[in-house]
Amino acid sequence: MPVTIHKxxxxxxxxxxxxxxxxxxxIGLSPGQPKVLTYLSExxxxxxxxxxxxxxxxxxxxxxxxAKMEQSGLIRRMNFAERKRADRxxxxxxxxxxxxxxLQICKQVDDISFRGFSQPERxxxxxxxxxxxxxxxxxxxx
Numbered sequence: 155m156p157v158t159i160h161k162x163x164x165x166x167x168x169x170x171x172x173x174x175x176x177x178x179x180x181i182g183l184s185p186g187q188p189k190v191l192t193y194l195s196e197x198x199x200x201x202x203x204x205x206x207x208x209x210x211x212x213x214x215x216x217x218x219x220x221a222k223m224e225q226s227g228l229i230r231r232m233n234f235a236e237r238k239r240a241d242r243x244x245x246x247x248x249x250x251x252x253x254x255x256x257l258q259i260c261k262q263v264d265d266i267s268f269r270g271f272s273q274p275e276r277x278x279x280x281x282x283x284x285x286x287x288x289x290x291x292x293x294x295x296x
Contacts, residue, residue: 170263177259181252186211186219187228191245191253194229199244202231228252 178188193205206216220243223229228249231241245253268276284295 166267170267173263173266174259177262178256181255181259182226183228183252183256184219184222186215187223187252188256190216190219190223191228191249191256194243194245194249195253199242202241202243205243223249 175185178185183191189209190205193208194200197204197208202216202220203213205211205220206213209216211219220229220231220241224231226248227246229243230246231243233241268279271279287293287295
C-alpha cells in the first residue's frame with residue numbers, strides 16, 4: 155500500500171520536531187516560543203492579540219507563552235498609554251540572540267531534511283506546501 159500524503163506529512167513533521175526539540179531546549183526556549191520570536195522579528199512592537207491571531211493560538215495560551223518569555227528576558231511588554239490593558243510586545247536583546255540561534259537550528263534541520271534535493275525541488279516543495287496551507291486556511295504563508 156502506498157504512503158498517503160497524511161502519513162507523509164505527519165511523520166515528517168514529527169521527525170523534524172524530534173530533531174528540533176533538543177536544540178531549542180539547549181538554547182533555553184520552550185515549545186511555542188520560537189514561532190512567537192519569528193513573528194515578532196517581523197512585527198516588533200505589536201499587540202498581544204495580533205500575535206495570537208496571526209499564529210492561530212488561543213489568547214489565554216499566548217498570554218502564558220508571553221509571560222514565560224517575559225520572565226526569561228526574551229521579550230518585554232509595555233502598555234499603550236491610551237489603552238491600559240493593551241500590551242505592546244517587543245523582543246529584547248536576549249530574545250534577538252535566541253532568535254538568531256533558532257534560525258541556525260532551522261537552517262541545520264532544513265539542510266538535513268533536503269539532503270539530496272536539488273534547489274528547484276526544494277523550491278517546488280515549499281510552493282506545494284504553501285498551496286496546501288492556502289487551500290486549508292484561505293490564508294497565504296508569508
